[in-house]
Ligand SMILES: [Zn+2]
C-alpha cells in the first residue's frame with residue numbers, strides 16, 4: 240500500500256477494520272496484507288489490542304458532529320503517532336513515503352498510517368467525507384471518495400433499501 244496523496248487506501252482500510260473488527264492477530268495481519276499493506280514485522284496480540292484502541296479513537300473522528308471537533312480529534316491522533324515520514328524504495332518500483340520507524344511494532348505503524356491517511360483524505364477531499372451509512376440500522380462507516388462528495392449510503396444495496404422505504408412512506412394511505 241502506497242500512501243497516495245489522498246490517503247484513500249489507508250482510510251478505506253480503517254473503515255474496513257472498524258466495520259468488522261479483527262478478532263485475532265493473524266486476522267489483522269491477513270486483512271492488512273489483503274488491503275495491500277506491507278506487513279514486514281510480526282503482528283502480536285499487543286498489536287491487535289493497539290489496533291482496537293486505534294479504531295475506538297478513529298470512530299470518534301467518524302462520529303464528530305462538526306469539522307472543528309473532527310480536526311481536533313485527528314490532530315490528537317497525529318500528535319500521538321510520533322512517526323516521521325521516510326523515503327523508501329523497498330520494492331524497487333519507485334520512491335514513496337512510509338510512516339514507520341524501523342523500531343516500531345506493527346500496531347504503531349498501523350496507527351500512524353490510519354492517522355495520516357485520514358488527515359490526507361479529509362484535507363484533500365473534504366472534511367465531511369467520512370461518515371456512517373444513512374440507513375439507521377446499518378451504521379456502516381465509509382470514506383466518501385465519490386466525484387460529487389455527496390455519498391449517503393455504504394452500498395447500492397442500502398441506497399435501494401432506503402429508496403423503497405421512502406417510496407412506501409410517500410404512497411402509504
Ligand atoms: Zn511501500
Ligand SMILES: [Zn+2]
Pocket residue numbers: 372373374377378379392393394397
Ligand atoms: Zn449501509
